[in-house]
Amino acid sequence: MKAIFQKLVRKELADSIPHDDLIERQRFALFRIYSFTSFLASFMTAAQILGAFSTSSTLSWTLFVLSAILLINFYQVRDWHKLPVSYLISVVIGFAVVHIQAYTAGGVLNTGTIYMCVIIMTAFMLLGTKAGKWLTALAVASIIFLFYATEYTSMTSYALFNNDSSLIHQDALTTFILGVFLVAAQSNNLHSGKNVIIERITGQKNELERQNRKLEEYTLHLEKTNKELDKFASIVSHDLKAPLRAIGNLTGWIEEDAGDSLVPEVRANFNMIKQRVRRMEDLINAILDYSRADRVKGDEELIDTQALIKDSFDFIGSPENSELVIKGEMPRFVSDKTRLVQVFTNLLGNAIKYNDKPEIKIEVGCEEQSNGWIFSIKDNGPGIEPQYHEKIFVIFQTLNRRDDVESTGVGLAIVKKIIEDQGGRIWVESELGKGADFRFFWPKVPKQKDAALIAAAMVV
Numbered sequence: 380m381k382a383i384f385q386k387l388v389r390k391e392l393a394d395s396i397p398h399d400d401l402i403e404r405q406r407f408a409l410f411r412i413y414s415f416t417s418f419l420a421s422f423m424t425a426a427q428i429l430g431a432f433s434t435s436s437t438l439s440w441t442l443f444v445l446s447a448i449l450l451i452n453f454y455q456v457r458d459w460h461k462l463p464v465s466y467l468i469s470v471v472i473g474f475a476v477v478h479i480q481a482y483t484a485g486g487v488l489n490t491g492t493i494y495m496c497v498i499i500m501t502a503f504m505l506l507g508t509k510a511g512k513w514l515t516a517l518a519v520a521s522i523i524f525l526f527y528a529t530e531y532t533s534m535t536s537y538a539l540f541n542n543d544s545s546l547i548h549q550d551a552l553t554t555f556i557l558g559v560f561l562v563a564a565q566s567n568n569l570h571s572g573k574n575v576i577i578e579r580i581t582g583q584k585n586e587l588e589r590q591n592r593k594l595e596e597y598t599l600h601l602e603k604t605n606k607e608l609d610k611f612a613s614i615v616s617h618d619l620k621a622p623l624r625a626i627g628n629l630t631g632w633i634e635e636d637a638g639d640s641l642v643p644e645v646r647a648n649f650n651m652i653k654q655r656v657r658r659m660e661d662l663i664n665a666i667l668d669y670s671r672a673d674r675v676k677g678d679e680e681l682i683d684t685q686a687l688i689k690d691s692f693d694f695i696g697s698p699e700n701s702e703l704v705i706k707g708e709m710p711r712f713v714s715d716k717t718r719l720v721q722v723f724t725n726l727l728g729n730a731i732k733y734n735d736k737p738e739i740k741i742e743v744g745c746e747e748q749s750n751g752w753i754f755s756i757k758d759n760g761p762g763i764e765p766q767y768h769e770k771i772f773v774i775f776q777t778l779n780r781r782d783d784v785e786s787t788g789v790g791l792a793i794v795k796k797i798i799e800d801q802g803g804r805i806w807v808e809s810e811l812g813k814g815a816d817f818r819f820f821w822p823k824v825p826k827q828k829d830a831a832l833i834a835a836a837m838v839v
Contacts, residue, residue: 389453396459401579406505407462413501414453414469420494421446421476428483438483445472445479466505470514473498478521483536486529495522620660627656682716684754685709688743691723701731701739709745710752712823718797719821723756725790726817730758751803751822758816763809771807794819802826 385391388411396404425442449472456465477494495518503511528534630649634641641649685705692703730741736759744755763771774792798805802822809815 392456392459403459403462406466407459409501409504410462410466410469411453413473413505414449417469417473417476418446418449418453421449421472424476424480428480438479441479442476445476448472463506467510470498470502470505470510473501474514474517474521478525481525482528482534486525486535620663623656623659627653630656678715679713680716681711681713682719683709683711684719684745687716687720688723688727691720692727692741695724695728695731697727697731698739700737701734701741703727704740704742706742706744709743710747712752714821715801715825718801722794722797722819725794726756726819729790730756730760730815730817734758734760736760748820750824751820753818753820756817757814759814762811762813763807763815764811765809768807768809772805800826 393404393407393411396407398404421442425439425446428442429439449469452465452468452472456462473494477498499511499515499518502514525535630652634646634649685708688705688709689703697703727741731739738759740759742755742757744757746753746755772791772795774789795805798819798821802825803820805817805819807815807817
């Protein structure tokens with residue numbers, strides 16, 4: 380008996396709906412009640428019309444067919460994803476039944492028109508706002524038409540009540556009971572839906588609070604780790620630089636003591652040792668600079684980029700054979716001047732350092748976008764092959780031997796880190812032998828980061 384009842388109410392279909400999709404489960408429960416109630420109302424109305432006419436009535440058989448479709452529509456659906464189609468069919472058939480039976484039950488005076496309200500509510504709950512609005516408009520049009528047909532034509536009658544209009548009041552009792560039952564079911568659905576929403580919001584709130592607590596713990600952990608790394612970096616820097624300085628000093632003393640007695644080969648080896656010591660010190664400083672690149676920030680201030688570029692060019696000690704050309708008008712805007720100076724100083728320095736031409740020419744331009752500026756630093760140097768366009772922005776990567784061009788391979792990595800931390804990006808357009816054009820986008824509004832991300836960015 381239990382198995383039969385479960386098949387009757389489509390328990391297997393209800394169970395196939397995900398348990399966390401509470402709204403869809405509530406909709407199916409309402410669809411089940413609506414389908415059975417609409418079937419019974421349609422079937423009884425069809426039987427009543429058939430009994431009211433001495434001969435077989437097309438209207439009654441139409442209602443019998445519609446009531447059968449209501450039942451078939453409920454049992455034919457196999458996949459819960461296709462339930463919205465069944466919802467639509469059931470609502471449309473319910474509307475058709477109410478409209479059709481009105482022609483033999485007094486037209487607009489028929490108490491069954493109360494079902495229009497029930498069907499409209501059902502449409503809103505099962506199909507959503509858009510479908511509910513369309514059905515509301517259709518119901519209003521139907522009632523206006525029935526009013527016209529009742530008052531000004533002979534299209535409607537009281538045949539369902541044996542042409543005795545007083546019997547319409549008896550039918551009102553049945554209509555009222557069924558209407559109240561359906562409205563009660565819908566009200567229960569609304570209440571359950573409200574509880575589902577409250578439960579979901581409460582669950583999301585609790586989950587958000589839990590995630591916030593984890594985020595706070597994570598932030599504190601990152602801040603602590605960052606302080607430890609800062610301390611570690613300082614200690615390592617001191618401990619590494621101290622022996623390097625000792626090696627440099629020791630080689631200098633040996634050279635002084637030996638004087639002119641050192642053979643050229645030994646003196647060359649001493650010079651190489653001192654060069655390696657300086658390179659190691661530069662590398663240590665570069666690593667520290669890279670680790671702090673996204674933390675070294677200045678105040679927001681009005682920047683004259685043309686003056687900033689010229690000052691950066693002068694600061695790096697540009698050689699006499701170098702020429703800086705600023706194309707067009709440079710913008711003035713409010714931003715972090717300290718970071719922008721770092722970017723231009725590195726890019727202009729590279730354009731000079733790696734240039735192999737007798738006359739070094741650097742062109743700087745700018746193009747304003749809706750959300751920022753694209754700056755261009757173009758040189759007439761040796762150029763960069765396409766396969767290295769990404770590699771050059773990786774820390775410690777350099778295209779030249781360090782014995783040929785003194786470099787730590789950190790400068791472009793620092794530039795990339797600063798620009799991306801600001802919310803921009805950097806890229807290069809170049810071919811071998813045709814110079815390089817370094818371009819970067821500097822946003823008008825810097826990227827905002829929460830405390831955890833800021834702390835995470837500090838960790839090296």
